[in-house]
Amino acid sequence: MPLENFINTIIQIPENILLEVKEKFVKKEFSKGDKIVEQGKVCKYLYFIEKGLSRSYYINEKGKDITVWFFAENDIMTGVESFFQQKPSMYEMEFLEDSIVYQISYDDLNELFDKYHIIERFGRLLAIQLLTEVADKLNAMQFQSAKERYLFMIKKFPNISYRAPLGHIASYLGITQETLSRIRSRI
């Protein structure tokens, strides 16, 4: 089971606790276009994506749609600051494909954190892993050309260009759609 495998890549958890964790994660299906977080509202769940694709994004001052992050198979997805601090979200989140996910509510997750030290540890290690990923992207954004960033992204989301519209990918990379189109045509 993908969720179980994912947890195991981070930390080994005793069978009985793992069972309880899996019980708290509720399987849900979403359709392409479904929104799960709205700007200004609190993000209620943390999701594990078994199958499908989603993104977080916001509309900037100039009315432009900016993709912040993509989430694909075996990713943990949530509005981190909104979910963990239960405050209004800066971002929206929507599915780009019909998707199968497992969701856990803030209260249920905190119950697990309270009850099991090892789950708290799992949370810490997961946060550190996410931190590393964001730091990697920051580094890429800061010191690589548009083309290098595109190739860097392809590594993390190998088939994203067949799955997400060009405009979303471009804003994720911090470039315009036109520039991305030109980069692509030269490969």
Next chain:
Amino acid sequence: MPLENFINTIIQIPENILLEVKEKFVKKEFSKGDKIVEQGKVCKYLYFIEKGLSRSYYINEKGKDITVWFFAENDIMTGVESFFQQKPSMYEMEFLEDSIVYQISYDDLNELFDKYHIIERFGRLLAIQLLTEVADKLNAMQFQSAKERYLFMIKKFPNISYRAPLGHIASYLGITQETLSRIRSRI
């Protein structure tokens, strides 16, 4: 005591445990120019800065010195991936001012994580806080002009421009020293 205050801003910890935590953090003084992490070596300690300033940086393919992050009063400083996964560091770290810090070793910290659930939680919440900071900078890097980024940084490190050389600040912002000099002259 600053370290204690800092911990309290994240989570309330019982007096007796806090005492034990404080015992594990060893006070140290460093001089301007001292290196505490070298590229390719494992980062041994996590530091809390009571007074002073430091930075993490690396030398890129073209031989350019790139500042990754600054750490000032009341910041936690460490090479996150190197320290927590005990693997060779990509970065170096050095002090830019004579500094007073409290350091804790990997083993001692893990002992605390093992022993006290609440410290593990503190670690998780801290990681989430760092994650948010890095995400903020990523957002700034991606969608703001050089000038906006400079002003953004001033908020986070108010007097950095009197404390760190221009070149370090420029590479932190992802721009050249010349560009930063010009931005400054227009303010």
Next chain:
DNA sequence: CGCCGAGTTGAACTGAATCAAGAAACGTGG
């Protein structure tokens, strides 16, 4: 059919990089 959103292509423009030369500030030794 004809419209509509998604992607492409072209031309002009611009913010920031690069290259190059000086000016200031800084610390170390005589």
Next chain:
DNA sequence: CCACGTTTCTTGATTCAGTTCAACTCGGCG
């Protein structure tokens, strides 16, 4: 306390990657 070399900062001229604006192509679908 001054002189000298080194590091730090500024300024100018040129170049370039990527933006902007605008027109055009293509495939899908009512």
